[in-house]
Amino acid sequence: MSVSDTEKKPMQKSPSDIPAVKVQDVSITYRTTFERVPTFKSALVRFGRGERAVREVKAVQNVSFDVNHGTTIGIIGANGAGKSTLMRAVAGILPPTTGRIEVHGRVSTLLSLGVGFNAALSGKENVVLGGLAAGLSRKEIEARYEEIAEFAELGDFMEMPMRTYSSGMFSRLAFSVAVHMDPDILLIDEALSAGDASFKTKAAAKMSELVTNSRTMFLVSHAMSSVRELCNDCIWLHKGKLMMRGEPNEVIQAYTKFLQVGEAEAVSLEDL
Amino acid sequence: MNATSVDEEFNPSVHVYEPHKVGLPALRPYFKALWQRREFAAEMSRTNIRAANTNTFFGQVWLVLNPLLLAAVYYLLVDIIAGGSSKIDAGERFAHMCGGLFAFYYFSGAMTAGAASVVGGGKLLMNQSFPRMLLPLSAVRTAFFRFLPTLVVYLVIHLAMRQPLHWAMLLAPAFLIMLTVFAAGMGMIFAALQVYFRDTTSFLPYFVRIWLYLSPVLWFAEQAPAKFKGFIQYNPLYPLIGGWADLLVRGDIPKWQMWAGGGFWAVVAFVIGSLFFMSREREFVVRL
Numbered sequence: 292m293s294v295s296d297t298e299k300k301p302m303q304k305s306p307s308d309i310p311a312v313k314v315q316d317v318s319i320t321y322r323t324t325f326e327r328v329p330t331f332k333s334a335l336v337r338f339g340r341g342e343r344a345v346r347e348v349k350a351v352q353n354v355s356f357d358v359n360h361g362t363t364i365g366i367i368g369a370n371g372a373g374k375s376t377l378m379r380a381v382a383g384i385l386p387p388t389t390g391r392i393e394v395h396g397r398v399s400t401l402l403s404l405g406v407g408f409n410a411a412l413s414g415k416e417n418v419v420l421g422g423l424a425a426g427l428s429r430k431e432i433e434a435r436y437e438e439i440a441e442f443a444e445l446g447d448f449m450e451m452p453m454r455t456y457s458s459g460m461f462s463r464l465a466f467s468v469a470v471h472m473d474p475d476i477l478l479i480d481e482a483l484s485a486g487d488a489s490f491k492t493k494a495a496a497k498m499s500e501l502v503t504n505s506r507t508m509f510l511v512s513h514a515m516s517s518v519r520e521l522c523n524d525c526i527w528l529h530k531g532k533l534m535m536r537g538e539p540n541e542v543i544q545a546y547t548k549f550l551q552v553g554e555a556e557a558v559s560l561e562d563l
Numbered sequence: 564m565n566a567t568s569v570d571e572e573f574n575p576s577v578h579v580y581e582p583h584k585v586g587l588p589a590l591r592p593y594f595k596a597l598w599q600r601r602e603f604a605a606e607m608s609r610t611n612i613r614a615a616n617t618n619t620f621f622g623q624v625w626l627v628l629n630p631l632l633l634a635a636v637y638y639l640l641v642d643i644i645a646g647g648s649s650k651i652d653a654g655e656r657f658a659h660m661c662g663g664l665f666a667f668y669y670f671s672g673a674m675t676a677g678a679a680s681v682v683g684g685g686k687l688l689m690n691q692s693f694p695r696m697l698l699p700l701s702a703v704r705t706a707f708f709r710f711l712p713t714l715v716v717y718l719v720i721h722l723a724m725r726q727p728l729h730w731a732m733l734l735a736p737a738f739l740i741m742l743t744v745f746a747a748g749m750g751m752i753f754a755a756l757q758v759y760f761r762d763t764t765s766f767l768p769y770f771v772r773i774w775l776y777l778s779p780v781l782w783f784a785e786q787a788p789a790k791f792k793g794f795i796q797y798n799p800l801y802p803l804i805g806g807w808a809d810l811l812v813r814g815d816i817p818k819w820q821m822w823a824g825g826g827f828w829a830v831v832a833f834v835i836g837s838l839f840f841m842s843r844e845r846e847f848v849v850r851l
Contacts, residue, residue, distance in 0.1 A: 321849045329850070331760040348849075379848065383580055383692035386845050392580040402690045409687070416610050423603035424693045426596070 309395055310357040311476055311507040312381055317390035319351040319376055319531075350376035352531040353390075358524070360396075360475075361505035363498075365518035365539055367546055368528035374511045377528065378402060378478050381509065396475025396507065399425070401465055410454040414445060414464055417453060421468060435471050442497070443467035444490075463490055470497050477501060480511040495521070515543050586842040593841065597694040604701035611705050630713040633668065634661045634720070641781050654724035659812045661720050663780035665713040666739070666807050670746045670800070671771045673706035677750020678767060682757050685851050695844040696837065699750040703743065717811070729814025737822075738807035741829040745803060748832030751840040758843070758850050774798075779805040784821075799828035 322345045351373040358364050366374050379385040380392055382400045408417045418439055422432035440449050443464045448456060456464070469477065479498075498521060502508055512518050518525060518539055525542040527534040529549075535542050616623050638657055677699035681688065684698050721728075757763045777798050779787070784805035787795045795801055802824030806817040 321846070323849045328761050329759060330762040331766070332762055334760060379689075380580065383578055384689070385848050386580050386582060388582055390582075394578045394580070396577075398578075400690060411614050412610055420603065420606055420610065421687070421691070423600060423606055424687060424691050424697075426600060426693070429602060 309360075310393075311360045311362070311395050312358040312509075313391075313393040314354055314356050314377075314381070315391045315393075316353055316355050317351060317377075317380065317387045317392055318349070318353055319373070319380055319385060320347055320349050320388045321385070322347050349531055351380070351387075351528075354528070354531075354533045355390075356526060356533065356536060358507060358509075360507055361502070362524050363502050363508045363510060363522045364524040364526060365522035365542075366509060366511045366526050366528065367513070367515070367518060367543065368534075369550065371530070372528040373531040374528055375402065375480055378480050378509060378511060381476075382478055394476065397473065398476045398478060399469050399472040399474030400478045400480075401469035402478065402480045408453050408461070408465070411452055413452055414443075414449040414456070415440075418464070418468055422472065425472060427472070435473070439464075439467045439471045442471065442493075459487060459490070466494055470501060474501075474506065476507045476509070478509045478511075481513065515547070519543060587838065588841060588845075590841075593694055597696060600693055600697055603693065604697045604704060607697075607701040608705040608708065611701075612708060626709055626712045627716055630661070630665050630668065630716055633664055637664060637781060655726060655812065658717075658721050658724045658726050659783060659808055660781060662717050662811045663778075663804055663808045665710065665717055666742060666804050667775055667778060667780050667800070669706055669710035669713075670742055670804075671775075672709065673703045673743070673746035674749045674753060675767055675771065676702035676706055677747065678753030678757050678763065680750070681754040681847060682761070682851065688851060689848055695847060696751065696840055699754045699840070700747060703747045703750060706746070707743065721812070726812065727814070731810055731814040731816050734816065735807055735810040738803060738810065738825055741825040742803045742807065744829040745799060745825075745832045748829070748834070748836030751836035752832075755840045755843045758847050774800065779808065784809065796824070799824075799832070803828065 324345050354373075354377065366377070368374050376385060378400070379402065380387055381394060382398050382402070383394070384400075409420070412420070415436070418436060419429075419432055422435070423429070427435075443449075443460075443466075445456075445460055445464060448460060453461070453464075469479070477498075495517075498508065498510075502521070508521075510518060510522060522539045524536075525539040526536050527542050527546045534549075535545055616625070634657070637660060641656075641660065680698040680702045681695065688695065688698075753763060753767065775781075777791075777795065778800035784801065802817075802821040806821040806825055809815045809817045809821070
């Protein structure tokens with residue numbers, strides 16, 4: 292992404308008064324089944340017994356916050372805190388049950404549950420499909436494809452089925468696709484754990500480049516050091532509730548204290 | 564897409580996500596987004612066809628070989644059941660069976676592939692926001708392109724069986740269109756059902772098989788056994804495939820009831836299927 296890209300696409304409204312993302316009193320409750328494989332047979336059996344396997348999950352409860360353009364916001368919290376659910380809501384994949392989310396800008400996601408790749412297809416086909424699903428035109432994808440392939444450094448593997456990829460290659464391509472979709476808002480959910488050291492450095496550089504180009508970034512991470520390094524804002528979620536919002540250092544401190552894990556220990560567990 | 568976009572028309576990059584009112588997303592932006600991304604469905608079906616054909620020895624030839632083998636199997640079956648002595652002209656019967664079978668397999672292929680499309684689309688579904696209806700529609704497109712070569716096969720059979728060509732045969736695609744719309748609707752219904760009940764996959768083949776025997780594929784529409792005649796017209800495939808075969812094989816223009824029936828079922832299936840699918844699609848993410 293070059294500087295000309297930013298010039299080409301000026302901010303819709305002055306960034307100071309319209310936040311990039313506005314989350315207003317959002318709750319997300321969904322009903323899901325806890326069966327391993329939901330089948331008609333087991334539904335019948337349960338119906339006979341008068342049981343239900345559907346349970347309500349209150350993933351996010353009454354969360355409100357605004358994020359301004361150009362902010363890099365870290366989202367931290369224990370497993371099951373609702374971080375990923377919140378990210379999906381911002382991406383428009385999972386609509387809120389109550390409340391309202393306003394997103395100004397094109398969103399690109401790098402979510403934790405693997406990227407939308409079909410292992411039987413080649414890397415190239417997957418890039419094209421993903422781009423089309425995201426609403427880009429074929430021309431726009433072609434224009435970006437070279438950059439994506441180059442950044443991912445996969446060489447000939449781009450033409451091979453993705454089942455032949457290693458997990459590091461997978462995440463390299465995923466990251467490359469996400470950052471080259473020319474996003475105004477980039478959502479990254481713990482997707483940087485794979486990939487070798489040199490790629491991590493490259494990825495971190497790319498992210499800070501996006502931030503300096505006043506892109507907005509959401510970074511969900513258990514790696515406190517990367518949150519501290521990259522973010523200038525931070526949110527702590529716990530069991531679906533917003534616990535704290537503020538300076539990354541303060542929030543992380545409060546969070547680690549809450550977990551009753553010493554700072555040093557938390558650091559040693561992490562990876563970018 | 565799940566976006567209930569207020570000002571999307573002026574500014575495509577502003578999205579507002581709110582809970583839906585009656586369980587359905589706002590229809591206009593939904594179909595707009597669907598139309599914008601039609602290229603995605605097309606590309607998906609193209610890559611799927613490519614991937615399916617590169618792995619087998621005969622490759623593309625299977626698209627022709629499959630229907631031929633199918634016709635041979637069913638011809639044998641029907642001939643044996645009929646005791647080898649048939650009153651009707653054997654050539655016409657064989658041509659009719661092929662025409663009907665190819666159309667039926669097109670329908671069942673589109674329906675079953677559409678049914679599997681959502682569960683099979685797992686990762687893409689969980690990570691991107693797009694109108695989910697693209698998945699079953701893409702499956703229908705795949706089935707259609709797999710069906711096209713069988714039309715040529717049919718034409719060869721038609722001529723080889725010394726059946727006359729009629730101008731009315733040119734009307735047959737009208738029934739094909741209705742059949743396609745009907746298949747898309749059924750595909751969407753089963754696609755949504757399969758998210759909730761995964762065993763639909765194992766149950767669907769039997770359902771399809773029974774449906775085949777109840778449809779005028781192995782027999783002519785007017786030959787329905789007296790015992791079934793009362794209700795067999797209510798089988799949606801009765802007018803759809805019956806009309807198709809009448810036009811294609813014998814060049815008879817079907818009665819208006821066939822046209823009306825076919826159109827009625829196509830519209831009903833598509834409307835119910837799409838409404839049901841849309842009302843369920845935002846739950847797919849948490850159910851997969």
